Amino acid sequence: MTISLSNQLLTRTPLFFKNLEPTTNHKHPSSSIVKCKKHEFRNRNPTVNPQSIKASPEDTHTLMHLNDFIEPDLTRMSFDESLYVLECMVKMGYKPDVAVCTRLIKGFFTVKKAEKAVKVMELLEKFGEPNVVTYNAMITGFCKMNRVREANRVLNRMRIRGISPDVITYTIIIECLCGRGKLGLALKVLDQMKEERNCEPDVVTYTILMEATLRGGDIGGAMKLLDEMLSRGLEPNIYTYNTILKGLCRKGMMDHAYELIRSLPARGCRPDVISYNTLLRAWVNSGDGDGGEKLLKEMVARGVQPNIQTYNLVLIRLCGKGMLDQAYKFIRSFPARGCKPNVISYNILLGALLDRGNWDDREKLVKEMLSTGCEPTVVTYSILLISLCRDGELNEAMKLLQIMVEIGITPDTYVYTPLIRASCKEGRLDLAIDLLDEMVSNGCSPNTLNYNVILSAMCKDGHADLAVDTFEKLCETGCLQDVSAFNSMLSVLWNIGERTKALNMVLRMIDKGIDPNEFTYCTLVSCLCKGGMVDEAMVLLKDMESCSFPPNVYIYNIILLGYCKSQRLDEAIGVFEEMIAKGCQPNEKTYIILINGFGFQGWRDEAIELGTTLFQMNVISSKSLLGLKKTFLKHQPGVVGKRSINVIAREKYSG
Template sequence: MPRKLLPKQVSTFIQTQTNIRLSIEAFLSSPAPHPIPTYRSLLQNLASHGELNQVDTVLSHMRQRHTDPSSHEPAYVSAMRGYSRGARLQDAVDVFERMPLYDCEPSVVSYNVIMNALVDHGYFDQAHKVYMRMVDKGIVADTCTYTVRIKAFCRTGRPHTALRLLRNMAEKGCAVSAVTYCTVVCGFYEMGFISDARQAFVEMLNWGLFPDLVDFNKVLHVICKKGDVFESLRLLAVVMKIGLQMNLFSYNLLILGLCKGNRLNEAVNLLENMHKGMTPDVTTYNTVINGLCKELRVNEAAKYLPKMFNSGCFPDSFTYNIIIDGYCKKGMVQDAFELLKDAVFRGFVPDNVTYGSLINGLCEEGDFKRAVEFLNKSQANGFTPDIFMYNALIKGLCRQGLVLQALEILHAMPDSGCTPDIRTYNIVINGLTQEMHISCS
């Protein structure tokens, strides 16, 4: 790319470029001030690539070369959003607080962005203080302001207050959306106010506001994670009457709800009989497999592995780990090792969860020699055991009265890069105490 381009060409390039390095090079190559949308696009690009350390450089460039500070707000807004999404809330707050120092007074847009960032990170009192400061300055709240405050009320367990504010919005002529209503409905379901949630949902529909699938799935997620299958199916019937069709995410939520609601057979049936054209993904399978393994129906869970391969949906580390752990908990350690062998052949890389399950399984079978050998072999292959694996092994040895072997492992732990914790010592102390009781008797 030529080093010198016209400002308009640079702006177009930055706004359409996905390579962050090239965007920065093009940005710095132009001595002329860029249009504000260019700064905003570059800041968004930096945030999406996690390059937040470059944000101050871009803002400084804008302040030095762009002579109208009052027009800088869109760039500051992008910077605040980027910092917030990158978990750098204090940097977002600093941008907001310094705006007046650079002769750019925040409008309601900036106030909304920083309040939303504070709410998203759980700083509800601080968000309210920012709102009061906005009111004191005579800045009129808009729909977004109300929506952020409603979200804060719902997240602090006050959905009834949120609903009153929502109705107050409508009375003041602010545009009320299905998004805001769904936020309140979610708040009611979270707190267990089922009847109020239903009434709010009906009220939304009576206003002629219909949620899209994304908003409805948010409500469905809240219900399903509580395992309230009856309510999720009731609400689904309501929205299907208004023409809303389920997608794969909806199916996954329902299957999750069925599993949490101890209706595993129905979850299995739903997986096996999804609508034509709807193909289960790894999340669908993992949810059912996890439910089956928790009930020690591991053989049923393992049968889904070939089905996944046949449908082009490949198992991930969670799939293998949950089945291996299920085998171990059911006392089928040899089956777990056979599955591990096949999984490794297919490219699976065992992790702490895998090794921990297998060591626990061997200990439960009383095969401590093999457990120690397996631990040593994993270390020889470059694997570093964690404290949970050591504690499981030491606990198993102590249970069988093999306290001396447990002490040997305890003393060897620091050399393996793992420091014993209070639980480790308590396990060994309990084991020594039991040995003393046996000897004394």
């Protein structure tokens, strides 16, 4: 049964409006009937005839709780309900409140309902007055969903309405571009910022740019940004310095990282536990002797208290080196160091045990974990499930999944992913699909990887058309919206010989407004070279550069391999020279590809001689040289065509 809400009731329930005052005369004890304290700022349009709204009793209850929405806790009214009430109030002629509408826009983007956010903005633009904060919320939402074209349209509409972008607007755009690997465009936005009045880039802006620059391995570029930042009177904060530390560690420049962290007090900034944890993490990956223990001592000496993350990093190192006895001793020393092991600590050790097949020690460790008050988490079970699936014990893994559910632990994506992958690997596609359905029914949203594994299995099982149709349906429902999903389908379809379908995937991606990323180009280059279409791959290489995606050594190696397999060594050497000229550092695989190219073209002795020369120059390892000698045992005369690469290598590595 529906009731007609009178104008009197609606005028007392002005959602999205300011200066509301609760009445003391209400009949329903759980309702907050509110009335307007002032009306003049609402600009109610006298020419608009309020409409009679048909609503159910539940809708009436929603309208009676309008004031709940403007409180920080939005749990009592859903975003969809709030949008409904906003539409009702606009029909009554009320002017929406910009602050509450902005919060609603953010809420819709949080739950991936961009179209609803657009609807709120349309109502606000038509009947209210959006401000720069509202537009920033829209731009942020679209950028996080990788819908950059829509973000640009919002930016243009913002300018048309006479609202100037502020530093936050530009920083949002810069962060989005950096996140998509388009640093060159982000730097152009920075230049535009500097030309704008009252829109100076701040510490956050520069830190984001430095982080992206360092992620690309350009230490010099990051230092230039730091110098520019200082010249503009901006003081770096600890987050800025930690970003630089991370970049130095990523490049293996540990000495420079140590020097920087020790110079921070003189720069007016004290290193924190994150600073030292960054160095420790690099030490874990580098294998540098007892550097971790030295760092721990230095931290304490400088008054920085190690935290549980610090000790867990050391534990990861010990387990990674197979030093399980020392790991046991170290975890038991935590209390003496002023820190209690947590479930993550035990999970690290449990994972190391199971990686080495120590299932018997598993029970001992779990008992010790429970005795310290640490309850197994979903991660603990995930570690066990991964080990079972890796060892081919899928049925046992399914039993463990059932136990998890029975004791009240909700499986997450990390639990289902190895199970789905193992099911597909064993050809049990029906089980994989059942697990996917179970994920959804348990409130666990499948990720792109889950879908990709099943779609790949469909393709390899001879059901490419079904996989493409399923993929399209998933895209329509919003389950697959990112570039990685398209990259995966592109690669799988090409590898099973469905080249036309693979290339159509790229067209579909562009049509949906999803821009290719670096991995898209890598996938296409790899596919083209595997298909003998090296010239087409070279055209794509040039296209990459024009789109601000400089080819890396991985892509160059793919093209070199394609040329060598086609016995086009002169062109391979030309590409080799080009990559060096463009500052792309060849790796050991680069040289092995070229040496193999000479050898398989008949110049076996020359290939071994070149390999020996490069080994003496510490360019390739002894293991690689031994592999070359085993490959090219037979002597066949040939033209000594290796000189150009030999000369280039000597010029590169002789200082």
